[in-house]
Amino acid sequence: MPAAAALTVGVMAMGFLVPPAASAAARPVTVQQGLDALVRADGMPAALASVKGREGRTRTYTAGVGDLATGSKVPDDGQVRIGSNTKVFTSVVVLQLVGEGRIRLDAPVDTYLPGLVRGEGIDGRRITVRQLLQHTSGLPNYTDYDLQPRDFDPRELVDIALRHEAHFAPGTEWEYSNTNYVLAGLIVQKVTGRPLAEELDRRVITRVGLRHTYFPARGETTIREPHPKGYDRDSAAAPLSDVTEMDSSWAWAAGQMISTNSDLNRFFTALLTGRLLPAAQLAQMRTTVPAEYFGSGARYGLGLVRMPLSCGGVYWGHGGSFPGYETRGGVTADGRAAHVAVTVQPTDPTAMKRVEGVVDTALCADRTASHAR
Secondary structure, three states, X not given: XXXXXXXXXXXXXXXXXXXXXXXXXXXXXXXXXXXXXXXXXXXXXXXXXXXXXXXXXEEEEEEEOOEOOOOEOOXXXXXXXXXXXXXXXXXXXXXXXXXXXXXOOOOEHHHOOOOOOEEOOEEOOOOEHHHHHHXXXXXXOHHHOOOOOOOOOHHHHHHHHHOOOOOXXXXXXXXXXXXXXXXXXXXXXXXXXXXXHHHHHHHHHOOOOXXXXXXXXXXXXXXXXXXXXXXXXXXXOOOOEEOOOOXXXXXXXXXXXXXXXXXXXXXXXXXXXXXXXXXXXXXXXXXXXXXXXXXXXXXXXXXXXXXXXXXXXXXXXXXEEEOXXXXXXXXXXXXXXXXXXXXXXXXXXXXXXXXXXXXHHHHHHHHHHXXXX
16 A cells, blocks of 8 residues: 555545434443454454443443454454644644743754655745644655655654645645654654654653554564554455555554553643643643544644534544554543544544444543533
């Protein structure tokens, strides 16, 4: 599969929303039914979910098989490649550095990476750090071009993007580009003098106790803990092939991390409750612009997506695509959290809507159950 499609990430339009359960007892059935449908109707080898209610109790679910060759069970809350959820981690570190006075959101990229960002219609003296984090820089997306997974240095990824002209003047439009977050990662390294992976681990992963989350080492191709295998196909009629093991350095700060659904719930809950950022920086992160790319009513902050719920209100998350895996989910202001993963990237928009529908079902069922008590 061409890597160019691998990080074209977006929570598409909400849909296939199973009606919320009327009681807490019904919730596990509706979530499980949603996962079963992804396997049965949409051909997902495996589907996994983790749901945390407002009371703090976590439930995990699985459907399908973890390995098509052996038929082995799906590991409960197994590790998966989380794709562009990585962007939220990267943004958190940048915003922590903003809070420490070491980065300014409205400073030009050239302040931290002098002379690096130059190209046709591209000038790092006119692009700000905020515009990188909010995808309003106009920079080309390097994964839109012919890119095969191998060992990449981050600057090689930037160079791929800079061979192409700017898509628009900085700050005038919104367009998703993985290049933005590679540059954000490079800024973190320049300012701290430490590898991005170390900063992510020290500032986020260890800080909130994400025991099953990590940034793979350069050249590391395997997934360390129990995990369902990830699959891909060249076309709708082609057989599935195992793509679990891969050098993921081509995704770097934009999408390289590995985690579990439960750890993602823990991370987004910690973030939205102020455990990772000062109030001023969290408010900046939650200041959004329209981003219909993620679906009707979606808005994008500084690495956070604000999505409407069918039962009213919104949730905050991101979502991630990576060859072999798709993740969707987020948290609500009142403490509900849900993440879902499947082990092949959906190519049918209806299938993608069903993945998102399980998230909506989980979050709305908990709200309905709480109101019914």
